[in-house]
Structure formats: structure tokens, C-alpha cells
Amino acid sequence: MLAAAVAASTSAVAPHFKAPILDYHALAPEIVLTGVLGVLLLVDLVVGERERWATSTIAGIGILAALIPVFTLGVRSHPGSMFGGAYVVDNFSLVLKALFLVTGYVVVLMSSNYIEEGDYYEGEFYFLLVSSLLGMVVMASARDLITIFLALELLSIPGYLMAGWRKRDVKSNEAALKYYLLGVLATAVMLYGMSLVYGYTGTTLLTGIGAKVGGSLTGHPILSFSIFLVLAGFAFKVSAVPFHQWAPDTYEGAPTPVTAFLSVASKTGGMVAILELVYVGFLNRHDVWAPLFWALAALTMTVGNLIALRQTNIVRMLAYSSVAQAGYMLVPFAVAGDNVKARGTAFEATVVYLLIYAAMNLGAFTVVITVARKTRSGEISSYGGLFEYAPGLTVLMTVFLFSLAGVPPLAGAWAKIFVFRAVLDSGTTAAVVLGVIAAVNSVIALFYYAGVAREMWMRPVPDEDRTPISVPPALAGALAATVVAVLAVGVYPNMLVRFGEISSLVK
Amino acid sequence: MNAFDHWALGAAVFLPAVAAGLLLLVPRAQETAQKAVALVFTVATTGVGVYLLTQFDYGNSRKLQFVVNNRWIDVINSRYHVGVDGISLPLLLLSMVITVMCVVYSWNHWPEPHNPKAFLILMLVLETGMNGTFLAQDLILFFVFFELVLLPMYFMIGVWGGPNRQYAAIKFFLFTLFGSALMILSFLALYFKGGQTFDMVALQHSAQTIAHSTQLLIFAGLFMGFAIKVPMFPFHTWLPDAHTEAPTVGSVFLAAILLKLGTYGFVRIAIPILPQAAHSWAPYIGVLAVIGIIYGALGCLAQRDMKRLIAFSSVAHMGFVMLGIATLSPIGINAAVFGMVAHGLITGMLFFIAGSVQERFGTRELSRLGGMLVQTPRMGWILGFCAMASLGLPGLAGFWGEFPAILSSYQPAAGLSLALFRTFMVVAAVGTVFAAGYLLWMLQRAAFGVPKAEFADAHIHDVHVPEYIAWTPLLVLILVLGLYPNLIFHMTDGAVHQALRAIGT
Incomplete structure (x- = not known):
């Protein structure tokens, strides 16, 4: 009888269920990362305390292995689309997957000494890091509300845990708790918005x-409201003002490599979701999102920069600076709806900004980690006279800071120029005003970036301790990779701009 | 065009950058190796300059030569477009020669806190920026090189400068950056209004369709960017501070080359691309220029510090250059380009001497100096020679920058007010008298008489060997160009006519 019931239920379900056709090549990066996760858990279980460093190596190699299929997919000419279009592997997703994986690799390089010497759990740390990375890689392909939500949770939850990794430190606990509570709140808001969107569109x-959204439902007030809710949820993720309050505390309290990871990879993850939602989902309702982004961008740039001016701790300063940088990335969204040309250039501007921002911000954080190995301090004043005993690090930090400030011929200048191009392509008064706000902000930002440079080059060494700083090979690798990217893109921006062009979701 | 011609300009710009990269690899302790690398590469760069000088087609100096025009940033139609014509060639060579001389001069006296490696790297990066600015034919490329100059100079002043260096460095930085911001805005306006191109040559045609009122605004933005760099009155206040605090070599670079980037911008970009706007703005530029001449001279008379005096004299001299430019006449602009080269050589030399004086006497206070002709006769005579050159003595280079500039304001471009420009002429002529006044006064206080009691028994070394090597070429050039100014004029004349083509002279 049981058998009959099972047979009946199977036969009842069978006609409805069609096994999805999986494109294993297109899914290879995700599969590799999942494999790495398994290996990490097993290795952590098997090896002794002294050999735990192996988990860092495995994570690093695993992430690089996941890059291989990204390249082979890039060579493959046709895009892959699965689950009825919910999961797409196109140029956009490949460019961003590559960005996430490279960022993840650099973060592994940044972490290996920090986590090992700080006597923290190692295997678990890399497991969570790779999990979060998997979430980001999925996010790059997600073209469906549920997939986006899944990816977002997969990339966020390990982040909450990693922020509290220095568990004997009150600040780290605060960091994790704040990040978690506000993160969950934002998720709730966003989910509510998504459910309304689903309710009205039926898909x-x-x-x-x-x-x-472009057709029968144009102008429905509840739909406008739900778009607002969804985007507000992601505004939290990218720490846009006024949803930024968690960022400085979390960034300061979290272990510095995790801060770098959150401020680059996690923020990019949120930005990718916004790109997908705005340019694919809500494109025709720019009457709702354009003013929203205008306000977010203007506030985020201005508030971020003004508060950054007053910081005395380098990590907090970089935290507020990364809030301000998110503001520049949001500027193109505010002008994207104005005309077809601006739509294309705005999309490119955001993608190019994300790529360049990753290199320069990771570089700056790597220098911070390296210097803190000696000074054991995050105060900007502890950078006094750095040039006298660590000239190489000083030059690198100067390059990263001035790139963040947007001084040519460093990469950051092009990021800003592409934002301004989108603004001018739109040409409306509102766009130009926003452009002026962005320009004024770039000058304000120069003050605090140059302030650190002045500390390093022109001030005396605070404690007269001039022993050189040793740079472990992993950190040296991270520094080399980021500085080469910043300088090469600075001299020949074309190579990056192409990624912006080919990855466009705007047709 | 042989194969090297294609690479020559690239080499002129990027050889110093390559040297800077190599220096990064030389250990900090090996100072001789660092100096050798810097010297070899700057001399090689100058060699490229000499090669350009021999291969340049002087009959065709209006035309851009050794052009390289490659793809660079496709999405904004910005190209790697470099070329050299009669206006850029003398300035390019000036920049190359001055850099070599700065390396030689620094050989044994590095300003505190020492660190020759970093100092040399900054010099080399600076040279890349300067040479690139003189060769760029694309606005974005120009902007990148123009900005590249900023950072090394900021660090040079801020790290190796005098007691008030941090204030001077940030003041220099912010003034220039403010100008650059307005300048890039004008570049973008030219791009969007002038046919979506950043190419300077193409814009000379395509920008002519822009409405006159818009042209006036764009020109105003360019004016701010360049005038702050020159610097013109009333934007000059950063200059005395920067010069006073900068290390000797920094001052020399600043006076000899960096100020010229501003005036060069007028001649290369603002006037050829927006001739009508230039015509409308010319009287105002002329007014500021003559105010600068008189104000700079009066400022000099009030100075007690030798270096600050020379800094103010730069404001006056650049006033003559700007007056020449404001006439928009071929004589005026030829004079301006000559004036740039002459001022670069002469004021560069004066700053070298001021640095050497500071090093020997530990002060630049003119009231404490005196009797250099007795104590260090060679340096005293060199100071005298440069002071004469600077006040515009015929037969030395300074004369050919000043005299034709004054002459040209007798007959400015058609349509400009004759009465106004002739008034400028008279005022500028009075300015030359002031110039003679303050320079001779400085010479008198520093070199004549007997040494003051505090230095009377001190052993003060006369000119060192590295100083001889660094100074001789500059002194020879001041004399040769003074005796045979056509060396420069026959290069510039054709290009100047080309630049003024649209003004109809």
C-alpha cells in the first residue's frame, strides 16, 4: 500500500517536474569553489594544529583554480542560460566573477599571516571566506529575485561571522553584532519589497x-514603493548614507583583512545586485529610482568625505572613504535614466569604477596590515616618518591614496572621469549639479588622503623606532598585484574599459 | 622617416620614467650607482633632444614633426598623440638640459633629509611630466602630464624644503589643483561642444563652431588653469612661499620649467583653439600682465631674502611673457617663447646661486651678506653676470625676451585697442627700470663691499667643480642666445604664425 502511495505521488508529480538542463561548463567556477569548501573542511579536520596554514594555501589555490573556467568561458562564444533565465553566464557575470575571485585571492594573501600569527581559527576562517566568495560568484549570474536573495545571504552570513573573528576583543564583537543586526533588518526590508514586486508582476x-514594469504596471504606487524597499535594502549592503552607520564600527572592529574583504568584495556584491535589478528589472521606472539614487549618491559622497576628514584612525578613515567611494559609484545610476546614451555610459562607469576601486582599496588595506605588523597601531599619527624606515611601503601607500583621490595618471582618475562622462552624456541640470557635487567632493577627499601622505613623508617618527618593516611574501604578492593594476590601468585605461563595454547588460 | 624617428619622442618622455623604475631596484646605500643611473639616463634623454634638434625640419617648423598618433582610450576618443613643432622644441630642450644640470648640481650636496634615491626618482618623474606636457597633442594626454608634475614637486618641497615647508607644499598643491579642476572642465566642454575630440589639431577647426559666449567661458576656465601655473597677478601668492621653502633644485625646476607649462598652455592650447575668445580676453590679460610686472618689481624691492627676491622677479618676468602673449601678434608670441627659455636659463641660474649662497653662509638674508666679490670672487661675478642677464642687458638672453615683448605692444593684433596696448608698453618699459633697480640693488648688497664681520674670518669655498659643470652650459647658453637670438626665433617663428593663423596676422 505504501508502495502504491509512493507510486501514485511520483506519477502525480512527474508531469510537472522537468529536470533542468545543466551547463556544467558554465557552472564550473561554482562547482570548483564548492569542491574547495569540502576539501577545506576535511583538511581542517585531519591536519594538526601546526599544519593548519595549509588551509590558507588550499583556499588560495582553489580560488585560482576557479578562475580557470572563468577564462575558458570567456573564450567560449555563447552565453549560458539556465533555470529558465534565472541563472545566466554572460560577459557581465564573467567579468565580475573574475573580479570577485581575484579579490578573494588577494584577501587570502592578506589574511594568511594575520590569521596564523594572531592565533585565530584558520580552517574555519578560509571555509567562511570561500563560502562568501561562492555567494558573490553566484550573485554575478543571478537574474532572478530568489537567486539574488540566496546569493546575498550566502555572501553576507559568513561576513557576519568573520567580522567577529577576533572574539576576545570587545570591538570585534561589537563589529559583528552591529553588522549582523542591521544586516538582518535590511534583508527584511528588501524581502518585503521583493514579495510585493512578485505579488504585482507574478514573476x-x-x-x-x-x-x-515597463508595460501594464507603469505608475502603480505600491510598485514604486516596493522598488524603493528593495533598493534601500541594497543601499545598506553598499553602505550608502543614510544606511551606512554600521560600516565604520564594523570596519574598525573586524580583523583588517576582513575589513578589506567587506569594503571591496561585499560592497561589489551589493553593487552587482543593484546593477542587475536596475538595468534588467526596473529599467523603465527610472522616475522612481533615479531621484532615489541622486539623493543617495549626493549624501553618500558628501557625508562620507566630511566625516572621513575628522578621522584619526586609518581604518576608520578608509571606512568612511569607502563610503564616499560608494557614492561615486552611485552617481551613474542617478543619470542612467535620462537618455539611451547615458544609460550605456552609466553602466560602464559603474563597472569600471568597481574594477578600479577593488585594486586601489585592497592595496591600501594591505599596506595598513603590513605597517600594523610593526606599529601595532591603527592611528594615523603612527604613520609619522614612515618614509624614513619603510620608503617602499610609503611610496605604495602614496600611490594607492592618490589613486583613491583620483589624481592622474593613476587608475582612480579614470574611474572618476568615466563617471563624469556619464554625467555629461545625460546633460540634464540635475545631472550636472550632481557632477559638481562629485567634483567638489573629490577636492575634499584630497585633504584627508594627502593628510596621510604628509604624515608619512614629512612628519618625524613618533617613537623614534626606525627598525625596518619586514614584508612577508604573501603580503608582498598582494601589494605587487594591486600596485601593478593601479599603475597599468592608469597608463593604459583602455584594457579595463573594454571590460566595461563588453559586459554591458544594457542592449 | 627612419625607425628611430618614430620612437624619438617616446624616448624623450619615457626614458626618465624608465630610469626612475630602475632606481627603485638600486639599494638605498649605493648612492654612487643611483647618481650614475640618473646621470646616464638624463644625458641620454638630452641626447635624444639633440637628435631631434639635428633632424628637425626648420623650414617647416610650423608643422608637427616626429608625430606618433596611437590608440589610447577609445571610449573617449583620446589618443596618444605626440609631436614637436617650433614652439615646443626649445622648451623641450630647456627641460632636458635643466634636469641634467640639476642632477649634476646635486651630486655632492643633497638637501636634508638626504635620501638621494628618492630625490632622484622625483626629479626623473618630474622630467617625464614636463617633457610629456611639451609634446602632448591631445588634451587628456596633456592633462595627465600636466598633473604628473604636481606630485613630485609637492614632495620635493614638503620633504626636502625649508622650515615652513609643509605650509608651502600644500599651498602650492591646492592652488594648482584648483586651476587644474577648472582646466579639465574646459577640456570637457571643448570635447562636448567641439565635435567629440580631444585632439588639439582637430579642435583648431572643430572648436570654431562653438558660440562666442560659450567660447568666452571655456577660455576663462583654461585661463584659470594656466594663469595660476604661470603665475599671473593676482594668483601668484603661492609662488614666493613655494620658492622660499623649496630645496635649491626644486626652485630651479619650478622657475625654469614649471612656470612655463602655464604660458606654454596659452600658446599651445588656449589661443589656437579659441582665437576669438583670446581676442576678447586679450586686453584683460594684458592688464594683469603689466600689473604683474610692476607689482613683482615693487615686491622685489621690499624683500630681504635673496630667494624670495628672485621669486618675485619671476612674477615680473612672467608678466613680460604674458604681455607678449596678450598682444596676439607674431612678434609678441615669438618674444614670449624666447622669454620663457631665457627666464628658464637665467632665473634657474639665480636660484642655483641662491642655493649655493645659502649652503655656504647659512643664510640668504641680504643684510647679512656682502663682499662676495672679495670672498668668493668667481661666484660673485657669476651672480653679477646673471643679474645683468636678468635685467635685460642687450647681448644677453634676457634682452630678447623683454625688448620684443615691449615692442610688440606698440602694434598688437588687429582689432585690439592701440591706446590701451601702448599704455601697457609704457608701463612695461618703466618696469624694466625697476628691474634694473632691484637686481643691481641685490647685487650691490650681496657682492659689493667687504664681507660682514660674522663671515669675515670664515673660510668660504668658491665655486665647486659640480657647480662649474652644472652652470657653465647655462651661462654659455645665456651668452650665445643673447648674441644670436635667431637660434630660437628661426625655430619658433613658423609655429607662431601657425598658432595665430585664425587671428589673421
């Missing part, structure tokens, strides 16, 4: 939503 597919 979770972004392309489907795009068709509905």
Missing part, C-alpha cells in the same frame, strides 16, 4: 519583471 525573473 521572480528579472526579465519578466522588466517587461511588466
Whole structure:
């Protein structure tokens, strides 16, 4: 009888269920990362305390291995689309997957000495790092509300844990708790918005939503409200003002490599989701999101920069600076709806900004980690006279800071120039005003970036301790990779701009 | 065009950058190796300059030569477009020669806190920026090189400068950056209004369709960017501070080359691309220029510090250059380019001497100095020679920058007010009298008489060997150009006519 019931239920379900056709090549990066996760857990279980460093190596190699299919997919000409269009592997997703994986690799390099010498759990740390990375890689391909939500949770939850990794430190506990509570709140808001969007459009597919939102549902007030809610949820993720309050405390309290990871990879993850939602899902409702982004961008740049001016701790300063940088990334969204040309250039501007921002911000954090190995301090004053005993690090930090400030011929200048191009392509008064706000902000930002440079080059050494700083090979590798990227893109921006062009979701 | 011609300009710009990269690899302790690398590469760069000088087609100096025009940033139609014509060639060579001389001069006296490696790297990066600015034919490329100059100079002043260095460094930085911001805004306006191109040559045609009122605004933005760099009155206040605090070599670079980037910008970009706006703005530029001449001279008369005096004299001399430019006449602009080269050589020399004086006497206070002709006769005579050159003595280079500039304001471009420009002429002529006054006064206080009691018994070394090597070429050039100014004029004349083509002279 049981058998009959099972047979009946199977036969009842069978006609509805069609096994999805999986494109294993397109899924290879995710599969590799999942494999790495398994290996990490097993190795951590098997090896002794002294050999735990192996987990760092495995994570690093695993992440690089996941890059291989990204390249082979890049060579493959046709995009892959699965689950009825909910999961797409196109140029956009490949460019961002590569960015996430490279960022993840650099973060592993930054972490290996920090985590090992700080006597923290190692295997678990890399397990969580790779999990979060898997979430980001999925996010780059997600074209469906549920997939986006899954990816977001997968990339966020390990982040909450990693922020509290220095568990004997009150600040680290505060960091994790604040990040977690506000993160959950934002998720709730966003989910509510998503459920309303689904309720009105009857689909979770972004392309489907795009068709509905432009067509029969134009101008429905509840829909406008739900778009607002969804975007506000992601504004938290990218720490846009006024959803930024968690960022400085979390960034300061979390272990510095985790801070770098959150401020680059996690922020990029949120930005990718916004790109997908805005340009595929809600494109035709720019009357709702353009003013929202205008306000977010203007506030985020200005508030971030003004508070950064007053910081005395380098990590907090970089935290507020990264809030301000998110503001520049949001500027193109505010002008994207104005005309077709601006839409294309705005999309490119954000993608190019993300790519360049990753290199320069990771570089700056790597220098901070390296210097803190000697000074054991995060105060900006502890950088006094750095040039006298660590000239190489000083030059690197100067390059990263001035790149963040947008001084040519460093990469950051091009990031800003592409934002301004989008603004001018739009040409409306509102856009130009926002452009002026961005320009004024770039000058304000120069003050605090140059302030650190002045401390390093022109001030005396505070404690007269001039022993050189030893740079472990892993950190040296991270520094080399980021500085080469910043300088090469600075001299020949074309090579990066191409990624912006080919990855466009705007047709 | 042989194969090297294609690479020559690239080499002129990037050889110093390559040297800077190599220096990074030389250990900090091996100072001789660092100096050798810097010297070899700067001399090689100058060699490229001499090669350009021999291969340059002087009959065709209006035309850009050794052009390289490659793809660079496709999405904004910005190209790696470099070329040299009669206006950029003398300035390029000036920049190359001055850099070599600065390396030689520094050989044995490095300003505190020492660290020759970093100092040399900054010099080399600076040279890349300067040479690139003189060769760029694309606005974005120009902007990148123009900005590249900023950072090394900021650090040079801020790290190796005098007691008030941090204030001077940030003041220099912010003034220039403010100008650059307005300048890039004007570049973008030219791009969007002038046919979506940043190419300077193409813009000379395509920008002519821009409405006159818009042109006036764009020109105003360019004016701010360049005038702060020159610096013109009333934007000059950063200059005395920067010069006073900068290390000797920094002052020399600043006076000899960096100020010229501003005036060069007028001649290369603002006037050829926006001739009508230039015509409308010319009287105002002329007014500021003559105010600068008189104000700079009066400022000099009030100075007690030798270096600060020379800094103010730069404001006056650059006033003559700007007056020449404001006439928009071929004589005026030829004079301006000559004036740039002459001022670069002469004021560069004066700053070298001021640095050497500071090093020997530990002070630049003119009231404490005196009797250099007795105590260090050679240096005293060199100071006298440079002071004469600077006040515009015929037969020395300074004369050919000043005299034709004054002459040209007798007959400015058609349509400009004759009465106004002739008034400028008279005022500028009075300015030359002031110039003679303050320079001779400085010479008198520093070199004549007997040494003051505090230095009377001190052993003060006369000119060192590295100083001889660094100074001789500059002194020879001051004399040769003074005796045979056509060396420069026959290069510049064709290009100047090309630049003024649209003004109809």
C-alpha cells in the first residue's frame, strides 16, 4: 500500500517536474569553489594544529583554480542560460566573477599571516571566506529575485561571522553584532519589497519583471514603493548614507583583512545586485529610482568625505572613504535614466569604477596590515616618518591614496572621469549639479588622503623606532598585484574599459 | 622617416620614467650607482633632444614633426598623440638640459633629509611630466602630464624644503589643483561642444563652431588653469612661499620649467583653439600682465631674502611673457617663447646661486651678506653676470625676451585697442627700470663691499667643480642666445604664425 502511495505521488508529480538542463561548463567556477569548501573542511579536520596554514594555501589555490573556467568561458562564444533565465553566464557575470575571485585571492594573501600569527581559527576562517566568495560568484549570474536573495545571504552570513573573528576583543564583537543586526533588518526590508514586486508582476525573473514594469504596471504606487524597499535594502549592503552607520564600527572592529574583504568584495556584491535589478528589472521606472539614487549618491559622497576628514584612525578613515567611494559609484545610476546614451555610459562607469576601486582599496588595506605588523597601531599619527624606515611601503601607500583621490595618471582618475562622462552624456541640470557635487567632493577627499601622505613623508617618527618593516611574501604578492593594476590601468585605461563595454547588460 | 624617428619622442618622455623604475631596484646605500643611473639616463634623454634638434625640419617648423598618433582610450576618443613643432622644441630642450644640470648640481650636496634615491626618482618623474606636457597633442594626454608634475614637486618641497615647508607644499598643491579642476572642465566642454575630440589639431577647426559666449567661458576656465601655473597677478601668492621653502633644485625646476607649462598652455592650447575668445580676453590679460610686472618689481624691492627676491622677479618676468602673449601678434608670441627659455636659463641660474649662497653662509638674508666679490670672487661675478642677464642687458638672453615683448605692444593684433596696448608698453618699459633697480640693488648688497664681520674670518669655498659643470652650459647658453637670438626665433617663428593663423596676422 505504501508502495502504491509512493507510486501514485511520483506519477502525480512527474508531469510537472522537468529536470533542468545543466551547463556544467558554465557552472564550473561554482562547482570548483564548492569542491574547495569540502576539501577545506576535511583538511581542517585531519591536519594538526601546526599544519593548519595549509588551509590558507588550499583556499588560495582553489580560488585560482576557479578562475580557470572563468577564462575558458570567456573564450567560449555563447552565453549560458539556465533555470529558465534565472541563472545566466554572460560577459557581465564573467567579468565580475573574475573580479570577485581575484579579490578573494588577494584577501587570502592578506589574511594568511594575520590569521596564523594572531592565533585565530584558520580552517574555519578560509571555509567562511570561500563560502562568501561562492555567494558573490553566484550573485554575478543571478537574474532572478530568489537567486539574488540566496546569493546575498550566502555572501553576507559568513561576513557576519568573520567580522567577529577576533572574539576576545570587545570591538570585534561589537563589529559583528552591529553588522549582523542591521544586516538582518535590511534583508527584511528588501524581502518585503521583493514579495510585493512578485505579488504585482507574478514573476521572480528579472526579465519578466522588466517587461511588466515597463508595460501594464507603469505608475502603480505600491510598485514604486516596493522598488524603493528593495533598493534601500541594497543601499545598506553598499553602505550608502543614510544606511551606512554600521560600516565604520564594523570596519574598525573586524580583523583588517576582513575589513578589506567587506569594503571591496561585499560592497561589489551589493553593487552587482543593484546593477542587475536596475538595468534588467526596473529599467523603465527610472522616475522612481533615479531621484532615489541622486539623493543617495549626493549624501553618500558628501557625508562620507566630511566625516572621513575628522578621522584619526586609518581604518576608520578608509571606512568612511569607502563610503564616499560608494557614492561615486552611485552617481551613474542617478543619470542612467535620462537618455539611451547615458544609460550605456552609466553602466560602464559603474563597472569600471568597481574594477578600479577593488585594486586601489585592497592595496591600501594591505599596506595598513603590513605597517600594523610593526606599529601595532591603527592611528594615523603612527604613520609619522614612515618614509624614513619603510620608503617602499610609503611610496605604495602614496600611490594607492592618490589613486583613491583620483589624481592622474593613476587608475582612480579614470574611474572618476568615466563617471563624469556619464554625467555629461545625460546633460540634464540635475545631472550636472550632481557632477559638481562629485567634483567638489573629490577636492575634499584630497585633504584627508594627502593628510596621510604628509604624515608619512614629512612628519618625524613618533617613537623614534626606525627598525625596518619586514614584508612577508604573501603580503608582498598582494601589494605587487594591486600596485601593478593601479599603475597599468592608469597608463593604459583602455584594457579595463573594454571590460566595461563588453559586459554591458544594457542592449 | 627612419625607425628611430618614430620612437624619438617616446624616448624623450619615457626614458626618465624608465630610469626612475630602475632606481627603485638600486639599494638605498649605493648612492654612487643611483647618481650614475640618473646621470646616464638624463644625458641620454638630452641626447635624444639633440637628435631631434639635428633632424628637425626648420623650414617647416610650423608643422608637427616626429608625430606618433596611437590608440589610447577609445571610449573617449583620446589618443596618444605626440609631436614637436617650433614652439615646443626649445622648451623641450630647456627641460632636458635643466634636469641634467640639476642632477649634476646635486651630486655632492643633497638637501636634508638626504635620501638621494628618492630625490632622484622625483626629479626623473618630474622630467617625464614636463617633457610629456611639451609634446602632448591631445588634451587628456596633456592633462595627465600636466598633473604628473604636481606630485613630485609637492614632495620635493614638503620633504626636502625649508622650515615652513609643509605650509608651502600644500599651498602650492591646492592652488594648482584648483586651476587644474577648472582646466579639465574646459577640456570637457571643448570635447562636448567641439565635435567629440580631444585632439588639439582637430579642435583648431572643430572648436570654431562653438558660440562666442560659450567660447568666452571655456577660455576663462583654461585661463584659470594656466594663469595660476604661470603665475599671473593676482594668483601668484603661492609662488614666493613655494620658492622660499623649496630645496635649491626644486626652485630651479619650478622657475625654469614649471612656470612655463602655464604660458606654454596659452600658446599651445588656449589661443589656437579659441582665437576669438583670446581676442576678447586679450586686453584683460594684458592688464594683469603689466600689473604683474610692476607689482613683482615693487615686491622685489621690499624683500630681504635673496630667494624670495628672485621669486618675485619671476612674477615680473612672467608678466613680460604674458604681455607678449596678450598682444596676439607674431612678434609678441615669438618674444614670449624666447622669454620663457631665457627666464628658464637665467632665473634657474639665480636660484642655483641662491642655493649655493645659502649652503655656504647659512643664510640668504641680504643684510647679512656682502663682499662676495672679495670672498668668493668667481661666484660673485657669476651672480653679477646673471643679474645683468636678468635685467635685460642687450647681448644677453634676457634682452630678447623683454625688448620684443615691449615692442610688440606698440602694434598688437588687429582689432585690439592701440591706446590701451601702448599704455601697457609704457608701463612695461618703466618696469624694466625697476628691474634694473632691484637686481643691481641685490647685487650691490650681496657682492659689493667687504664681507660682514660674522663671515669675515670664515673660510668660504668658491665655486665647486659640480657647480662649474652644472652652470657653465647655462651661462654659455645665456651668452650665445643673447648674441644670436635667431637660434630660437628661426625655430619658433613658423609655429607662431601657425598658432595665430585664425587671428589673421
